[in-house]
Amino acid sequence: MGEVNPNDPRPPYVQIADDLRRAVQNGEYEPGAKLPSGRELAKQYGVALMTVTGAIGLLRDEGLVESWQGRGVFVTGQQHRPAPDVSVRLAELADIVEKQSADLADLQARVAALEGSRRTKR
Template identity: 60%
Template structure:
């Protein structure tokens, strides 16, 4: 990693070309953190300003994202599906953890939280506060989905079953997060769940107001047990939703930053205006 004095390009373009090649050949994988500016300056034998110019060029190309206080990361391309779990875990390295979820039941979030919460219990992660908001449909009233496959009509028994599943995961999240505060492992731990009268067609996670994951629910035929009967329904299949990643960076006008801002605005508008507390 050195600058070629015979190369007519300015040093910052040479550095950018070297890092670009490492990213495109996947020597630096999506989500990987780049070495610090000081480390790169030493490796390439250039000034810190040269590294900053190179990073700015790569950021403009959408190859990297700068996260304040954390460093520079290879961008998780929005054209590629990505996993939620490692990002949830990384979020818990922050001083104050915030997660906003909008979707159908919270099963994926429940699973993704288990490992970082275990690490908090073990003392390997130590946030000061954790705040989670969960926005799910009001399954006490008729909805457009899920519906019976034979008549495309609402079935109260199907909704009751779905509501039991939703309560299992949302209450599970509440219990394990509140336990952190009860054990004195964090100063503050809150989980709030609210419902609204819309069948969600997508799931959205907003993490530390810096990252968002978005995916559409495919509607598929599914067989569910209702009492002693098996009923065919059209269901929202959360496990089949492909999540895409977006991240804010230091440029408030970038696509990633605007996506995060608009996602947060949408979530807050539903939460504050048309949702209500979930009934037990």
């Protein structure tokens, strides 16, 4: 396990998930083993905690790990499901960002209208 490669076309969270998946498959982490904390992994890979969270989320979606609030992330020992297609996940995220951008534009228009109505009442 190592650092994220900036020249790799895969997003950093995918690189980390792939690296951790390989470690599980190679027996570095046996079923039931606890993974290092998110902060430890972030330091190890030289990334933000949110990037590690994304990687763990992928592994959780595959069924390779389970996370327990306050306890940590553990290898399940179950045969993992195929990883979801990254392009599908990115498309879902793009849809979310697009909706949030539209919501933000709507809120900005409402604030501008409210500020304009306050000015005319003075």
